[in-house]
Amino acid sequence: MSEKRSIQSLGATIAASALILGAPIxxxxxxxxxxxxxxxxxxxxxxxxxxAFLSDGAMxxxxxxxxxxxxxxxxxVNHLLGMNGTEGYAxxxxxxxxxxxxxxxxxxxxxxxxxxxTIYVYSASTISDLRTNRVLRLKLNEELTDVSGRTDIVKDIPYKQEATDHPFGDSGAHNGGRIRFNPDDGYLYVTTGDNHNSQLPQSGGSLGGKVLRIDADGKGAPDNADATPEGFDPRIYTYGHRNVQGITFHPETGQPYVTEHGPWHSDEVNALVAGGNSGWDPRPNMAGRGDCPDxxxxxxxxxxxxxxPDERRKFMPITDTATYPDAMKPVWGNNGLSQGISSGVFLTGEQWGDWNGQLAVSFLGIGFGGTPVGQRINLLDLSEDGASVRNVVEMPVPTxxxxxxxxxxxxxxxxxxxxDEGQIYRIQPQ
Amino acid sequence: MKTPILWAVAAVLAIGMSHAQAADESAGETLYSSNCAQCHGPKAKGMASFPSLAGRDAEYLSSRLEQYRAGEKVGANSGLMIPNAKNLSDDDIANLAAYISSNFQ
Known part of the structure; x- marks a missing residue:
């Protein structure tokens, strides 16, 4: 099944969105x-x-x-590794x-x-006394029918154990979970979340609210510790994150770019530097705030x-440069809105025309408090130095x-x- | 001969009331598509951290929506549901409950 959608209809959509937003286009x-x-x-x-793809296109x-x-x-389709309660997996x-x-x-x-x-997956597990997220290393057989040789190379990524009094407050929340190898340095990058636990993002002893940079055995890249504050876990590459669900690497510089869910405002794209603090610190009784729920x-x-959303930003910034003046500044802030930024990838290849080299970012959509739902894919045209965005367009997604x-x-x-509706689509230039 | 007229009036009133109370699934479908499907999914089977509504009966669905409309906290996503339910009328709730319970098992 395939279909096309015209650029003209996109233009109308964008115009309508801009009117609804009442914000800069x-x-x-x-x-x-x-x-x-x-x-x-x-x-x-x-x-x-x-x-994740093998070189022959198997997915x-x-x-x-x-x-x-x-x-x-x-x-x-071959079903390889099933979770608790599943049937039909090898x-x-x-x-x-x-x-x-x-x-x-x-x-x-x-x-x-x-x-x-060798392949890797990130999953919640009950092996430890309290549930954790783990990174599993597995071998895929030649026939592509089964996996074996499981080794858990990271065992201690925090998992939210119980529900709390917050939006999306169930257990398992703010769980991060994207894993990608950087072609530039060969390390595996792992994104995590803060679990609605205010202590985690700025804590060097916890892997929550971080981006990890590890080797295939789960050991920290040797220069992580040179860049992070003293006493930090050596697997930590950057810290002070809220809930990072997307990571990709600049096709020319290899610099990691993450997408980070915003707190009812300001979804972010951040360009990471080793040891960087993304500036998220939701602890109570600091930065002018008092007690907070749970x-x-x-x-x-x-x-x-x-x-x-702008009033929220002043009260609880996602990048608190007043408290952390050296925090990494966002490359892009979704015009101050939180709409569920979930993933990102640099598009490469001449078939993409002027989008070749641009950063595609995806949105789940969240309609709360007057914010438009915003389900879409955006293309960000980065500046020469990669630190800001020159232009943003909405992909006329045919889906x-x-x-x-x-x-x-x-x-x-x-x-x-x-x-999330249950499909995987292939999107191709004509 | 008042009695037959009274009966006729009563019958008309009864039919009218039953029509007014019958849920309009089509209206429920329109509401669901524009306001609910983005989180609960096109087939109401739930997505991400948003729960499945499939298999729920109309009474349960109405009761929950009425609670959210009244601002009551029921579960971790109350903060999202309360504003969504705030402006629903009784008819809206009946229509949504009828549509969801009849179409998603």
């Missing part, structure tokens, strides 16, 4: 991009969360509460569980896969009612508005998008 013209078509490659999935994919599967180039791991935003999240392929057949100020001053969870580029340059 975020998206200009998409006319410089290619016309797109899309194909539904998988449907009826349960919360597909991430994808590993995760479903949050089911497990890891692979779609072969001929379209057949292997099952009863310790792998899901709740709320947690479950089986990211998947990555080792850069030396052709030699070592000791977490992350949605205050008024967590259950709509209010001007229509969806809860876009993951964007991944296939080896041939096609863009794949997973949506």
């Amino acid at each position: 975020a998206a200009h013209s998409a006319s410089d991009g290619p016309e797109l078509k899309h194909t539904t490659v998988l449907s009826d999935l349960e919360n597909p969360w991430d994808m 590993l994919f995760t479903e949050k509460c089911k497990g890891l599967s692979i779609r072969l180039p001929n379209g057949n 292997s099952t791991a009863d310790d792998l569980v899901c709740a709320g935003q947690a479950g089986m999240n990211g998947v990555a392929v080792d850069p030396d896969f052709a030699e070592n057949r 000791n977490y100020c992350g949605y205050m001053p008024n967590q259950n009612e709509g209010m001007d 229509g508005a969806m809860r876009y969870r993951s964007l991944v580029q296939a080896p041939n340059g096609d863009l794949y998008a997973a949506v």
